[in-house]
Amino acid sequence: MSFFEDLSPYSYQRVPSGLSVRNVGWLATGRPFSVGDVADEFLDRLWEYCKFPVMQTRGVNGCELCTPMNFDFVTARHNGETLELGSAEVWVFGGTEHSIFAAPDLIFHYVTEHGYRPPTVFIDAVLHGADPASKEYRNALADLNFPRIFDS
Numbered sequence: 001m002s003f004f005e006d007l008s009p010y011s012y013q014r015v016p017s018g019l020s021v022r023n024v025g026w027l028a029t030g031r032p033f034s035v036g037d038v039a040d041e042f043l044d045r046l047w048e049y050c051k052f053p054v055m056q057t058r059g060v061n062g063c064e065l066c067t068p069m070n071f072d073f074v075t076a077r078h079n080g081e082t083l084e085l086g087s088a089e090v091w092v093f094g095g096t097e098h099s100i101f102a103a104p105d106l107i108f109h110y111v112t113e114h115g116y117r118p119p120t121v122f123i124d125a126v127l128h129g130a131d132p133a134s135k136e137y138r139n140a141l142a143d144l145n146f147p148r149i150f151d152s
Contacts, residue, residue: 003028006119010102012089013055016144021091021100024122025107027114029064036117043111045126046090047078050108052132053088054141060086063106065114074109085109092122093140094129101125 002012003026010021027033062070063086073084085105092101101122110116130137 002026003031006034007121012102013057019100019144021102023103024092024101024118025103025110025116027065027106027110027116029069033110034117034119035115038111038117038123042123042127043078043108046108046111047081047083049090049092049126049132050076050083050085050105051081052090052137053105054091055089055102057087061104061106062086063109063113065110074106076108076112078108078112083108090132091141092125092129093137094125 004010004012004023006024006026007022010023012023012026015021060071060073062072063074066074073086076083076085083105085108088105090103090105090107092103093099103118103122107116107118111118130140
């Protein structure tokens with residue numbers, strides 16, 4: 001997978017011009033990243049974003065950080081649910097410093113299995129931004145002219 005510094009300008013896929021999107025959680029082997037604890041409330045909410053991914057790709061990016069390296073989908077489990085991660089992104093609207101954040105859906109795995117701690121501004125946006133299952137979130141994505149992966 002591509003590596004991008006946290007909060008650097010997003011450039012992985014094409015987005016509408018003039019849109020300010022920031023990277024979070026694009027980790028790679030040999031690149032340092034922040035580690036630390038996160039609240040269970042954050043994990044619950046991040047899981048919800050992973051259930052409603054955007055920017056689906058045709059390929060799969062496994063986890064470079066796992067030993068041995070995983071080249072396939074990463075199976076994640078949370079509160080009795082299971083997701084296959086590694087081929088889409090989560091987009092989060094909100095926050096005080098930047099308005100839109102883009103992360104690989106593997107971010108959930110990075111946080112829970114590798115101790116990654118995203119920037120505080122991203123954590124705040126996940127906790128206080130639009131619920132990814134909401135009409136508000138769906139409308140924000142529609143305003144960007146790209147659909148979510150799921151039917152709604």
